[in-house]
Amino acid sequence: MTYLLHIDSSSLLTGSVSREVGATFQTAWQKEHPDDTVVYRDLAADPLPHLTPAAITGRFTSPADRTEGQAAAIALQDTLIEEFLGAGAYLFTVPMYNHSIPSGFKAWIDQVFVNGRTLFPAPDQVPTRGRRAVVVTSRGGGYGPGTPREGMDHVIPYLRSVMAGSLGLNLDIITPELTMAHRNPAMAPLRPQAEASRARAHEEAEQFARLA
Numbered sequence: 001m002t003y004l005l006h007i008d009s010s011s012l013l014t015g016s017v018s019r020e021v022g023a024t025f026q027t028a029w030q031k032e033h034p035d036d037t038v039v040y041r042d043l044a045a046d047p048l049p050h051l052t053p054a055a056i057t058g059r060f061t062s063p064a065d066r067t068e069g070q071a072a073a074i075a076l077q078d079t080l081i082e083e084f085l086g087a088g089a090y091l092f093t094v095p096m097y098n099h100s101i102p103s104g105f106k107a108w109i110d111q112v113f114v115n116g117r118t119l120f121p122a123p124d125q126v127p128t129r130g131r132r133a134v135v136v137t138s139r140g141g142g143y144g145p146g147t148p149r150e151g152m153d154h155v156i157p158y159l160r161s162v163m164a165g166s167l168g169l170n171l172d173i174i175t176p177e178l179t180m181a182h183r184n185p186a187m188a189p190l191r192p193q194a195e196a197s198r199a200r201a202h203e204e205a206e207q208f209a210r211l212a
């Protein structure tokens with residue numbers, strides 16, 4: 001028995017493409033893993049604090065010497081780290097905000113990525129090494145090869161660096177693009193492409209759930 005850790009981060013609680021594609025993945029994953037469970041965290045509905053001085057200095061202070069503030073900050077981190085390390089697989093939905101990831105998701109990363117707990121110098125020391133993770137990263141525009149915005153996506157390279165590079169996760173990335181085409185009249189000609197991208201994202205979510 002294991003669990004899928006499913007983390008949503010879109011600030012939109014309804015009408016969010018990344019949440020919808022993530023839900024498709026979760027439903028399909030549960031069908032494939034009827035004995036397993038899902039642990040769910042919503043970083044928009046229940047935001048985490050950004051890293052505080054107490055959290056940083058608390059890590060360098062022995063437990064007996066920590067202030068109340070340091071102890072509380074470390075306790076929160078430890079809860080998030082245990083939740084993360086206990087999972088057998090991961091689903092992260094991470095829309096593009098200003099070419100990068102939502103600040104709520106960055107706050108989660110900063111709380112969980114801790115030397116000696118989740119980060120280690122040698123790849124074979126990393127406890128999450130080789131676990132599967134699916135990332136759904138929706139974006140209003142298109143960033144593929146040959147588009148005017150090629151090279152301006154700082155979501156996928158960053159997540160590859162931290163999730164695959166630092167944590168050793170085996171990543172599959174789903175990218176529903178052009179999601180703003182339905183709201184932005186200037187993007188109306190791109191609506192068929194947006195539809196196709198969204199449909200493909202749901203198909204990939206089903207496929208990756210069978211592998212995860």
Ligand SMILES: Cc1cc2nc3c(=O)[nH]c(=O)nc-3n(C[C@H](O)[C@H](O)[C@H](O)COP(=O)(O)O)c2cc1C
Pocket residue numbers: 010011012015016017018019095096097098099100138139140141142179180
């Ligand atoms: C604060 C904010 C910043 C955004 N920045 C970008 C951006 O830099 N590039 C882009 O293509 N779309 C951008 N968008 C559009 C979102 O990426 C798009 O609406 C996406 O579908 C959001 O994911 P969601 O549907 O899961 O909420 C932004 C949206 C918001 C709310």
